[in-house]
Amino acid sequence: MEKRRSDCPALPPGWKKEEVIRKSGLSAGKSDVYYYSPSGKKFRSKPQLVRFLGNAVDLSYFDFRTGKTIAGNTRASRDSATSHTARRASIYHNKPLFWEKRLKGLRSSDVTEESLRAMDLPRACIGPDPSEDCLLWAIASALHLSSAPISGQSTSAEKNPGVWINASQPPCRSFSVTEQHIREQELVVDRARRSLEEALTADTLARIWGSTVFLCLVAA
């Protein structure tokens, strides 16, 4: 009788998978798969898991029988070269809201250590945290985790976010990206690249200059 519980990397830490072979009856030889939560609760089907885990874990691509996430269906899994990265991406895929929380408060800055201006974001945030920071990181994680277009929430979510909010879309009113937006953003990226290039050049020159002075002093 095969009755070994094993870890299940596709689920949060502490979850175990068990496969039980039927010993008798018409279905002898077939097997049943069960999952156990960290607290020991037993689950007999995927719908049951989904009901329990709710929005905490995205089980759309989770195969109940094998215990694995079906490969190639998320941008995260396609982009991840190593198993470590894949696991980390998988955790974030399962918990986009936690990721947004972790990144919240971080901000880019330039060489003068002055905080850069935040991006222009879609108006009318939907959900519990209407801040621009939260929305920015929600958009960033949506871009990373999905190959689908990022378009914001449906009008239903606006009426009742508690029921209709779509976790794979950022929490803002539906928006569209125009050619004008793309051109403006290209200019921003171009300016940022040139600033970086100048900063690196200045740094390299300073290092060469410093080394030269040092060598001259040693020689003298």
Next chain:
DNA sequence: GCCACCGGTGGC
């Protein structure tokens, strides 16, 4: 009353 285990069936 609980639960491990197998049967039944609806959806594909």
Next chain:
DNA sequence: GCCACCGGTGGC
């Protein structure tokens, strides 16, 4: 025809 899902029940 297969199988995921869940109902039912026998054994404790």
